[in-house]
Amino acid sequence: xxxxxxxxxxxxxxxxxxxxxxxxxxxxxxxxxxxxxxxxxxxxxxxxxxxxxxxxxxxxxxxxxxxxxxxxxxxxxxxxxxxxxxxxxxxxxxxxxxxxxxxxxxxxxxxxxxxxxxxxxxxxxxxxxxxxxxxxxxxxxxxxxxxxxxxxxxxxxxxxxxxxxxxxxxxxxxxxxxxxxxxxxxxxxxxxxxxxxxxxxxxxxxxxxxxxxxxxxxxxxxxxxxxxxxxxxxxxxxxxxxxxxxxxxxxxxxxxxxxxxxxxxxxxxxxx
Amino acid sequence: xxxxxxxxxxxxxxxxxxxxxxxxxxxxxxxxxxxxxxxxxxxxxxxxxxxxxxxxxxxxxxxxxxxxxxxxxxxxxxxxxxxxxxxxxxxxxxxxxxxxxxxxxxxxxxxxxxxxxxxxxxxxxxxxxxxxxxxxxxxxxxxxxxxxxxxxxxxxxxxxxxxxxxxxxxxxxxxxxxxxxxxxxxxxxxxxxxxxxxxxxxxxxxxxxxxxxxxxxxxxxxxxxxxxxxxxxxxxxxxxxxxxxxxxxxxxxxxxxxxxxxxxxxxxxxxxxxxxxxxxxxxxxxxxxxxxxxxxxxxxxxxxxxxxx
Numbered sequence: 136x137x138x139x140x141x142x143x144x145x146x147x148x149x150x151x152x153x154x155x156x157x158x159x160x161x162x163x164x165x166x167x168x169x170x171x172x173x174x175x176x177x178x179x180x181x182x183x184x185x186x187x188x189x190x191x192x193x194x195x196x197x198x199x200x201x202x203x204x205x206x207x208x209x210x211x212x213x214x215x216x217x218x219x220x221x222x223x224x225x226x227x228x229x230x231x232x233x234x235x236x237x238x239x240x241x242x243x244x245x246x247x248x249x250x251x252x253x254x255x256x257x258x259x260x261x262x263x264x265x266x267x268x269x270x271x272x273x274x275x276x277x278x279x280x281x282x283x284x285x286x287x288x289x290x291x292x293x294x295x296x297x298x299x300x301x302x303x304x305x306x307x308x309x310x311x312x313x314x315x316x317x318x319x320x321x322x323x324x325x326x327x328x329x330x331x332x333x334x335x336x337x338x339x340x341x342x343x344x345x346x347x348x349x350x351x352x353x354x355x356x357x358x359x360x361x362x363x364x365x366x367x368x369x370x371x372x373x374x375x376x377x378x379x380x381x382x383x384x385x386x387x388x389x390x391x392x393x394x395x396x397x398x399x400x401x402x403x404x405x406x407x
Numbered sequence: 408x409x410x411x412x413x414x415x416x417x418x419x420x421x422x423x424x425x426x427x428x429x430x431x432x433x434x435x436x437x438x439x440x441x442x443x444x445x446x447x448x449x450x451x452x453x454x455x456x457x458x459x460x461x462x463x464x465x466x467x468x469x470x471x472x473x474x475x476x477x478x479x480x481x482x483x484x485x486x487x488x489x490x491x492x493x494x495x496x497x498x499x500x501x502x503x504x505x506x507x508x509x510x511x512x513x514x515x516x517x518x519x520x521x522x523x524x525x526x527x528x529x530x531x532x533x534x535x536x537x538x539x540x541x542x543x544x545x546x547x548x549x550x551x552x553x554x555x556x557x558x559x560x561x562x563x564x565x566x567x568x569x570x571x572x573x574x575x576x577x578x579x580x581x582x583x584x585x586x587x588x589x590x591x592x593x594x595x596x597x598x599x600x601x602x603x604x605x606x607x608x609x610x611x612x613x614x615x616x617x618x619x620x621x622x623x624x625x626x627x628x629x630x631x632x633x634x635x636x637x638x639x640x641x642x643x644x645x646x647x648x649x650x651x652x653x654x655x656x657x658x659x660x661x662x663x664x665x666x667x668x669x670x671x672x673x674x675x676x677x678x679x680x681x682x683x684x685x686x687x688x689x690x691x692x693x694x695x696x697x698x699x700x701x702x703x704x705x706x707x708x709x710x711x712x713x714x715x716x
Contacts, residue, residue, distance in 0.1 A: 149517060149528060221442040221446055224442070224443070225443030227436070231439075232440070240452075246646050247455075250678075251691040255458055258457075277446060339539045339541075341541050370549055384539060388537040396601070
């Protein structure tokens with residue numbers, strides 16, 4: 136009897152923990168599938184009847200959503216790619232060269248508000264005429280992607296035994312070859328995790344695009360925010376747009392949950 | 408660094424290292440970091456130094472810089488709106504650290520146990536922290552709507568009258584905390600869960616023999632052992648809460664009035680609404696000093712603290 140009560144109490148607490156997440160996402164889906172009349176009804180309509188995909192069609196048809204999606208892909212893709220290209224070798228160099236000072240610099244960069252980079256970079260882009268370009272956004276997103284990737288890679292390379300590389304060098308390998316053919320393959324899980332976390336934080340970033348993005352170079356988060364402030368608010372399309380923005384990262388979360396958990400403990404502070 | 412990579416058995420070192428790596432081997436590794444060093448110098452260190460320079464200038468976008476020394480700082484500490492935003496930041500940060508730490512630790516204890524669908528339910532629980540902040544903020548804004556919002560309807564079902572949520576200066580920060588707790592409790596849960604995963608078995612077995620109950624075991628074994636992980640979560644949460652921007656900006660823009668204007672929102676408005684970039688840079692400098700000092704303090708506390716069991 137007492138064991139049954141404990142068990143029920145346990146399941147009740149699981150239910151209490153998980154329900155806020157479930158309810159908010161379900162409500163988001165519900166809003167996105169209802170017509171405007173049902174969305175502003177009181178008492179609220181919970182189950183869309185009949186469900187409609189009109190909001191999703193509207194988002195693509197009326198709000199240049201396709202362009203902003205493409206911008207987001209370019210900015211995040213570019214920033215993650217450059218981040219991996221320079222960040223992975225940098226993590227190796229720091230781990231093996233024991234460049235602790237550079238590692239601390241990277242950590243401080245991770246702790247500073249993203250907003251604080253924005254004023255100088257904004258002036259710089261004004262002078263060079265880059266304000267409102269995708270290039271400017273890719274450059275600012277490096278502030279997000281490089282620190283995450285470097286910090287995670289340091290941890291992974293430190294766990295690769297030095298002896299393996301020493302052995303390779305005895306066989307005549309150069310330092311680069313030892314990195315490329317011995318250390319890198321062993322640290323590959325770190326590359327995946329660093330890439331995923333850099334993708335998530337860069338994709339979710341809002342502030343850089345708000346300040347630096349032009350009418351045609353905005354990324355999705357700031358585009359969705361702008362449609363809220365500058366057009367008449369209609370809940371259905373807004374919920375549909377919000378859901379579409381966050382869908383890629385939710386999919387990645389579900390598919391790569393394990394890696395994300397491992398990576399977050401290795402230094403994935405959120406951005407902002 | 409807690410990241411671990413396990414090596415396949417056949418990759419174990421074939422023979423002892425023939426030479427020890429002395430300091431003179433180090434320089435050849437610097438080349439690997441060079442591209443990143445150059446980019447970091449450009450997009451991270453240059454902005455820091457330039458901000459320091461700008462903070463000593465009277466500079467508005469459109470005009471030119473004019474050296475004023477520390478006048479921006481003196482002015483800031485006479486600016487009631489700045490002082491007020493510091494207060495809001497402190498209020499917001501304390502709640503946005505304490506509540507997720509408590510709930511996140513509790514959630515970690517629950518998810519540490521084995522139960523059906525644990526992996527799936529944990530993924531669902533973790534989803535909020537990955538969701539795009541702007542998307543999350545928009546949906547919460549709709550839910551907080553005083554007339555049409557679903558939250559007031561749900562409260563009416565249990566006999567609680569309508570709330571003004573973010574539209575009332577008195578409740579706006581607690582309401583934003585609600586979103587923050589929903590958003591970031593999962594991060595604390597993941598960090599503490601990582602700590603729980605590494606717990607040794609022996610202390611529990613001997614405690615069981617001694618007849619200890621669950622509370623005693625939590626208080627005297629679990630808590631001291633996972634305390635370092637909770638400290639990591641406290642450090643991360645504190646820094647993140649200080650920096651919180653996206654959801655506050657989207658849901659309230661600092662309003663109503665200036666009731667939810669935190670340091671970060673104040674900084675944004677000074678720089679990109681009033682275009683006072685010299686003044687805003689002084690805010691960045693103060694912000695920067697605060698974050699560095701606070702993180703050093705917390706890291707020091709983390710190293711010092713041995714939980715008294």
